[in-house]
Amino acid sequence: MSDINTQMADRYKNNFLKEIEEQAEMGEWVKMCMQCGLCSGSCPTNFHSGWDHPPQEIFMLIRAGKREEVLNAQGMYMCTSCYNCYVRCPRKVPVTHVMHGIAEYAYRIGRAPKNQPTMHLSRTFWNNATKYGRVNEVKLTQSLYFKDGFGSGVKKGMEMQSVALGLVKAGRLNPLEALGMGHKCKDLKGIHAMLAKAKELEAQRKAKG
């Protein structure tokens, strides 16, 4: 994977802004930021310790050509997709999408940190949803609980026991989903075909870029 990283770095030499503009989804918006800082000020994860570079700084780092700082940054993974920044940006920059675009690009070239929790969540969620055509809640919860090993998974499960039972009683959770039963989508094959086509189109687009 690091090969792609080196390839990309070589391809764009010192022009990281151009690299982001062409490779990351919505990257062409980076140049339109006017550094007002409203995005950073609006971000609910503002006070989180993992928040090393807020969006304003990520934009600035990209424009200053600081490739390593950006790709090592945690800021873009912290996004909760609340869309506060997007709504408030006076320049109408889709900050949320740009952050996801950068995170996705970093992942694509093998620069996303291992076991990054939000990255893990979104991957698990994606795999789960695409596999079943809709989210299998029991399996999703299981895979998240047991992420750090069997012991901690059981512990977390026990902690949440009463909540789970409550949900079952209220008919909001079907334990049979653990066995691949329960709610299913109507046309799983169709969904898989759609996703395959989308993937194909995206690959074409990225090859062009």
Added chain:
Amino acid sequence: MAETKTAAYICKGCEIGTRLDTDALVKAATKSGKMNIVREHDFLCSAEGVAMINNDIENEGVTHAALCACSRRAKTEAFNFPTIAMSRGNLREGVIWIRPDTDEARETTQEMAEDYVRMACAEVKAMTVPPGNQKTGSVKTLLVVGGGMSGMTSALESSKAGYKVVLVEKSAALGGWAAKLHKRVPTREPYKAPEDNGVADLVARIEADSNIKVYLNATIAKTDGAPGRFKVEIAIESGAIAQEDIGAIIQATGFTLYDANKLPEFAYGKTPNVVDQAGLEALAKAAAAEGKPITRPSDGQPVKSVVFVQCAGQRDATGTHLQYCSGFCCNTSIKQAMYFKDSNPDIDTVVLFTDLRTPGNGEDFYRAAQNKGVIFSKGVVSQVTPNGNSCTVKFTDLILNEDTEAQADLVVLATGMVPVSGVNIDAPVAAPAEAEAAVEGEAPKEIVATIAPESILNLTYRQGPDMPQFKHGFTDSHFICFPYETRRTGIYTAGPVRRPMDILQAQEDATGAAMKAIQAMENAGLGKAAHPRAGDLSFPTVRLEGCTQCKRCTVECPFGAIDEDEKRFPLFNESRCRRCGTCMGACPVRVISFENYSVNTVGAQIKAVDVPDEFSEKPRILILACENDAYPALDMAGMNHHEYDPYVRVIPVRCLGSVNTIWITDALNGGYDGVMLMGCKHGEDYQCHFVKGSELGRYRLSKVGDTLKGMNLETDRVKDIEVAITDMATLPQKINEYAALIKSFPPSPFKGF
């Protein structure tokens, strides 16, 4: 003039008749006011009421009328009798609307009303009808000094309005700074690309305009006279002097760029690759003439990277450079970055700014530049070092909070505007009078004079050869309320000499100044005052036999209207006068007066008030209120029925500057318990309609404490407050607080003398 016949009219409309005992008011006007005719009317401002007054003027020979109805600011169209002297007693806004309709209040409200009737009668008897200025000048030619964008616009706009214009330009060609620009910041939709500088079009229109006479290579050698009758001598290159009769003047002398040589840290002068914004325009113009892209000055190689340094020598807090933002340079740098990006998108253009300020539609232009790939970084440049044919720009990145650097083939410094405003006439050469020095204040003068102080207008005015300056060398204008107004009647400044601005703003400014100049010429021809007492026909007259030649009036006049004659007596130039009365307030021997506003008209009102004896527990408080802001605020307090103390008696004055201290001593000697003065804000953010009037008035009043001590009175009995026109809700409160304070003092010992 015919025999004096006085009349008083009491209106009973608007509930005056039901709230007040009008029979008693009639009695007050007849007995105390001693008016020849006294009439009541149910609805005085109606056609019938006005006809009654007109009938008295025509058939009874009434020459002086006291109209006791509403405020002098109300019903001015109905009560318009230009042939007679007229005063107004404010019974509506001043009495019934600010008093509660209760049994307890009735007595004091009635006393208030009777006093206002007596005051109006006394005032009008001390007035005469202004005959109008006989020494008017009727020249309707406009002089425009400076042939840049502002000057050319003023000339064209005046010509379009049908006036002759004389345009004087110091250099050999019209166009000013704009002519030196390769292109200008866009002026119309979609504001995305630089456009033609527009000079050629304006010059062609001026050359084709038969109303406009242009002097090139010419300066103003002498400006003598007053609006409507200026005699201007124009020094032409050949050494000859041309003389022109001028009605009004627009000074559009523009600016120079702040000298980049004062910024050694940015390597200006050390390498040709560091230029100021004008330097880059010159490079762009030269390159365009050859049809090539801009090259590096040091070796003629293509430019690959440019750094723009914003606020170079501007917005400086240390006091060494310009303290202000020039407002145009951000847009200019955006435009100049586009010169490069439009020729080759691969050229790196970085604008280093602290705050990007893009007035007008500059935001669209800014966005367009971002779209074109211009990089904007928030950073403060500390140093530029030449580095072979390149430059190293050291700066602090304000977002990433780190010191960093960039390489650039070309560095452009945005150095900002310095006004070309001529001699600073207030600069302390040898402090002339104590009063003036004190007015100037103790603050050390900021030194910005980077241009040789050469006079531009060479006015023969006693107060100095050029326009008074405000801050940073820009000419003074009433920036809060009337931005085109200056402190020299009939002379208007337009464009960057007045405040920093870009071309579009300067053109708008120039159009406004042209409009004001035309207005001033027309008013001068009719003997009427210019703003803010527009249309006023009165003018100051001086009883020279009483004058002690103390020069206070000539020094204090905010508009430089008063010169000295050969015998060193004050010489009034009526068409320069704004009728503020500052001279009248200043005169220690009280020989200056207006026909309808004088020491006597106010003095008579003060004396007309009935001052009850010390046992009645009814104090009397005199309020002298500025007619521009404070009096309207009081009227509006009335309209909103905000109540205030019944013991105050309000007399409007033209300006706090016109308040002669004799009024205060007279009032206190006459048994008033206190005197309150209401004037506009003065100082740096002044709101005084006569610019300096309230400041001068306050300076004079600061000495009143000694008088009070001499009279053995509490110094708090005289109070001066700043009032804005918006203070209608808080003003009654302030009056009541002050009245409460006065009531806490023992009654004035001067009552009954």
